[in-house]
Amino acid sequence: MALQERRRERRRERGTTPAGRRSTAPDAPRGVGPSLALLGEVVVVGVVVALAVVPLVTALPALAAGALHLRAHVRGEADGLRALAGRLRAAGRRPWGASLIVGGLVLVLLVDLSVVLLSPSRPPAPALAALAAGAAVLVVLLRAAATWSPGEAWGPLVRRAADRSLDDLAGSLLVLLSLGLAALLVWMLLPLALVVGGLVVLAAVAVEMRPAAGGRPATDDA
Structure with missing residues (x-):
């Protein structure tokens, strides 16, 4: 038995089959597993x-x-549905004031976007101005949400995100671009509305992890 084990070990080292033929099976691409896992979490x-x-x-x-949840997945922390449910409970405990503002903002953006798109002639300037202002506020809130941690107050978090949005205009434009692409995808295919939110969140997290935004590498524990 020991002799057979040594022979099998030598064949594995040489990359040959028991019949003496060299194996031609291609190696699995590196990084495919983690990439697919991240894609799955983005969909969730x-x-x-x-x-x-x-x-x-x-x-x-x-x-x-x-x-x-996405930051936890990238860092190798718990990323199951139970962990996501716990994070949802933690996030929904206190930010009702900020949530009401976001709800009103989304409603205003939808109304302004409808006015701009349905206008038979040139869109009215107030609607365009309100749409631009709402998009800027939404970018700030997305950047704040991308760095939120349990127990953190939303007031200081949003103020820091506003400062970063001004200091890191490239990152803010990237977040704005992700919002535009998400809207385009939904306009092209309505069922994509179920996944574009994850893409926007991933974009905001990636922007905040950039060195230009003062972010830390994804492998950090802090």
Whole structure:
């Protein structure tokens, strides 16, 4: 038995089959597993965000919990559905004032976007101005949600996100671009509304992890 084990070990080292033929099976691409796992978590977060946006006031806690969940996945921490549910509970405990603001903001953006798109002639300037201002505020809130941690107050968090948005205009433009692409995807295919929320959250988290935004590498524990 020991002799057979040594022979099998030598064949594995040489990459040959028991019949003496060298194996031609291609090696599995490196990094495919983690990439697919991240894609799965993005889809899960997208579904959660899509469901939470319906009542509007729960959108901000869902975005914050989704961002925390994706950061935990990248760092190798617990990322199951039970962990996500716990993060949703933690995110929904206190930010009702900020959630009401986000709900109103989303409603205003939808109305302004409808006015701009349905206008038969040149869109009215007030609607365009309100749409631009609402998009800027939404970028700040997304950047704040991307760095939220349980127990953190939303007031200071949003103020720091506003400062980062001004100091890191490239990152803010990237978040704004992700919002535009998400809207385009939904316009092209409505069922994609179930996943684009996860893509937007992933974009915000990636922007905040950039060195230009003062972010830390994804492998950090803090």
